[in-house]
Amino acid sequence: MFSFVQKVLRIPALPRLRVACLLQSQEISSVARTVSGINKEDKSILVNWNKEKDVWSKFHFNWLRDNCPCPKCKHPELKQRLLDTLEDATPSKVDVEGKDAVEVEWRDGHRSQYSHDWLLTNSYCHNNISVIKPPPAPKRKITLWDRDTVPDPPPEVNYHDVMADDKGMLALLQKVYQYGYCFILDTPPTRESNIAVGQRIGPMQNSYYGQQWYVELGNLSVDHITYNKDKVLPHTDLVPVFDAAGTSLMHVIVYKDAKGARSILVDGFKLGNHMRQHFPEYFSLLTNVSFRYHLTFSDKANYKMRRYTFGVNSDGDVKDIHINNYDRQPLDEESLYQAKEVLSCDADEAMEKMYEATRCLHQLMYSDQFHNKFDLRPGRMLLFNNKRLLHAREQLTSGFRVLCGVFHTEQEWRSKLEKLECDLS
Structure with missing residues (x-):
């Protein structure tokens, strides 16, 4: 499958995942x-x-x-x-x-x-x-997955439990932390229910769309290419925005005779670990070389940002991912300089390696090997970690579908999780 990367890479090993050990x-x-x-x-x-x-x-x-x-x-x-x-x-x-x-x-x-x-x-x-010092609190569990290890049953909570008390909200956020996503069942198919859950999580993140985005699938009047009926490739949202969304709360409120348009989620942490293990040189490039991103809305807004594809923590674990091929801009002098520093090579080799790394990443994230496919219907709201999961959609071949959603910053949803864990422990 990866004919252009089938070679032996002689580079220093990258940090291994470290397993936390607690004192007995x-x-x-x-x-x-x-x-x-x-x-x-x-x-x-x-x-x-x-x-x-x-x-x-x-x-x-x-x-x-x-x-x-x-x-x-x-x-x-x-x-x-x-x-x-x-x-x-x-x-x-x-x-x-x-x-x-x-x-x-x-x-x-x-x-x-x-x-x-x-x-x-x-x-x-x-x-x-x-x-003699008490052991540190155990780290929250993170479960990585791909097509063959998609959680079964899927992470789910009930809308009425989430709205009724903090235990329901805590269960929702813990599942999002562990798996990267969670479905909220029995949700009324209204824009108001989407806002209601968003407010329960915390202050919502305003964007160019306002407090809530609203999409009639196939209507391009909202100035974004992903809102037509064609397939949407895996990506994360608001990459060109300074404070990219931490979570996305997505809700289908109209689904009329719709065919196709299955939703797709990709675990970016699993994807990153796979690249680190099998394509370490490319992973190192995507960790240490930044890409430029640009998003504009009919000259009403103009967002620009540099992003590293993979962010890693001090242990070498992937902690976030930013990728959106629709908004990616040409590699520039700074990107090329960073690639030359990583590889200790000249400009020609650095440019070639950057495109090899990008093609490798795209082939992986487009591969069914990493896809979790499902139908997102009214009554089944979806909350996912936008800095961990890539999302996509198959082509809508016929019918009509309307979606809405809200964003939260990473700080808001994580602070809500920590506060509830502290209060309910």
């Missing part, structure tokens, strides 16, 4: 959590958690004063700092004996109390602290 609970419980001694130094205190195992933490007075947890220095509900960091951090008295906390009286008369548990949790300068 037995190891933690076997170590006494009591403080075995606290020493006052000139500019800090040294807390000995376990002298036998040489477990200690140092806390500087500047840091202690800046992070006083009392309600005068930190708002008890908002958790916002009320203290200016210019406050005098000179202690007049430090009391560490016979208590489960360290008490500090500062030169201005203010008193601060730091519990041992609080100090352990916030320890930043220490030795062997992992022996």
Whole structure:
């Protein structure tokens, strides 16, 4: 299939996926959590958690004063700092004996109390602290998929559960985080229900279309090429916009004698991992060389942005994807310079390799191997992570279909998820 890439690539291996390992609970419980001694130094205190195992933490007075947890220095509900960091951090008295906390009286008369548990949790300068410090919270699960491993049954929640309480909303967002998408069943086929779910998630992201986009499939009056009846190739939305959409909430509200137009989702994280494993040189190029994107609406708006196709985190895992062939602009001098730096080659080879990498990516994302195909009908709303999943549509051969949708920024939907997990834990 990939005749132009069937070759041995002799380049350094890229970072492997790292599996988080947690400390065993037995190891933690076997170590006494009591403080075995606290020493006052000139500019800090040294807390000995376990002298036998040489477990200690140092806390500087500047840091202690800046992070006083009392309600005068930190708002008890908002958790916002009320203290200016210019406050005098000179202690007049430090009391560490016979208590489960360290008490500090500062030169201005203010008193601060730091519990041992609080100090352990916030320890930043220490030795062997992992022996007694509680393990980090496990990472949220991410399930990658392709055509052969599409979740079965599909991730689904009920509209009435989502609207009724936070547990339903939490279930929706957790599924979107894990799989990249989730269906919302029994949704009324109206624009209002689309807005209602969007408002439950959080503040919606305005775009050129307004708060909600609305498409009569086949009507090009909305100034976008993907709104005709032809097939739409896999892409992510709003790539040329500075703050590309974090999620898209898509809803079919009219479906009359429609044939064709099956929806397609592609797991961009799975796609990226596949490229990293089988085509590491091309993956490196698409990670380190930016493309220009441009979107205009009949001269009423003009969006331009440079994007890397794959974004990776410190572990080398794909954390986001931005690709839209409709809005991609010609490779320019900056792109070519970046490619030359990655490959340590001349301009001719860099340009050739960039097109090999792009063709490889496109063949993969157009391949059925990575496609999840389904009919999106009224009553079955779809929420998906626009920075993980590519979406597409087959040609509408006959009939009529109307869709609407709203966007959320990545910050809004992720903060909603974290808030609900915290509240309902």
